[in-house]
Amino acid sequence: MDQKKLAIIATKGTLDWAYPPFILASTAAALDYSVEIFFTFYGLQLVRKDLSVLKVSPLGNPGMPMKMPFGPKWFRGINWNMPNAIQAIIPGYESLATVLMKRTISNNGVATVHDLRAMCQEADVKFIACQMTVELFGFDHSNFIDGMEYAGAAAFFEFAGDSDICLYT
Amino acid sequence: MNFDKELDARGLNCPLPILRCKKSLGELGAGQVLKIVATDPGAIKDFEAFAKQTGNELLSSAQAGGEFTFFMKKK
Numbered sequence: 001m002d003q004k005k006l007a008i009i010a011t012k013g014t015l016d017w018a019y020p021p022f023i024l025a026s027t028a029a030a031l032d033y034s035v036e037i038f039f040t041f042y043g044l045q046l047v048r049k050d051l052s053v054l055k056v057s058p059l060g061n062p063g064m065p066m067k068m069p070f071g072p073k074w075f076r077g078i079n080w081n082m083p084n085a086i087q088a089i090i091p092g093y094e095s096l097a098t099v100l101m102k103r104t105i106s107n108n109g110v111a112t113v114h115d116l117r118a119m120c121q122e123a124d125v126k127f128i129a130c131q132m133t134v135e136l137f138g139f140d141h142s143n144f145i146d147g148m149e150y151a152g153a154a155a156f157f158e159f160a161g162d163s164d165i166c167l168y169t
Numbered sequence: 170m171n172f173d174k175e176l177d178a179r180g181l182n183c184p185l186p187i188l189r190c191k192k193s194l195g196e197l198g199a200g201q202v203l204k205i206v207a208t209d210p211g212a213i214k215d216f217e218a219f220a221k222q223t224g225n226e227l228l229s230s231a232q233a234g235g236e237f238t239f240f241m242k243k244k
Binding site for chain 1: 180190
């Protein structure tokens with residue numbers, strides 16, 4: 001049987017949306033798929049050397065539960081919904097939400113983005129960064145982890161064109 | 170059941186139990202058995218799916234006291 005192929009386009013650069021591409025890529029690799037991820041636009045943040053740029057923003061995201069990752073059970077169960085207008089004017093709200101999200105992630109035995117990304121690399125998942133957006137956003141290749149390839153849309157289609165699964169994340 | 174290696178995946182969440190399992194199987198020879206203990210309730214379906222897709226044989230899967238125990242035979 002030919003090896004199956006998974007092609008992923010990663011377009012989002014926040015802590016929460018870093019998970020889908022890396023979880024699916026690492027799992028597919030464990031299932032013996034050949035995997036490529038094409039990082040473009042904000043997705044480029046996922047392959048930065050410094051992942052502390054990844055934050056989560058509850059602003060304008062009504063689907064995001066805002067619960068505390070500590071304290072007694074009744075306290076953890078409270079959903080701290082806050083109007084957008086208030087979130088927007090509190091300095092550091094995004095950083096606070098990010099700290100709480102990271103705590104929740106580790107409480108639940110979920111891997112860090114850094115670890116998942118490393119596991120993808122260990123499993124030979126190929127990372128391609130969109131050269132056009134690298135330039136558009138004023139990045140330099142030195143901003144990104146080693147082992148990246150830099151190419152454009154045509155290179156993506158070369159792999160995605162005969163992939164078994166193709167995802168846009 | 171006899172096994173050649175044990176993987177403690179308790180407290181780990183998706184996709185870590187599967188990724189660790191894959192890694193541990195890589196350290197075994199064909200026909201050897203890996204025992205996996207996990208607490209992720211999604212693991213039951215995931216290990217079945219992993220076995221089906223990779224050709225490794227899931228010899229048994231059992232649940233007791235919030236823990237799931239699997240025996241996986243390497244292809």
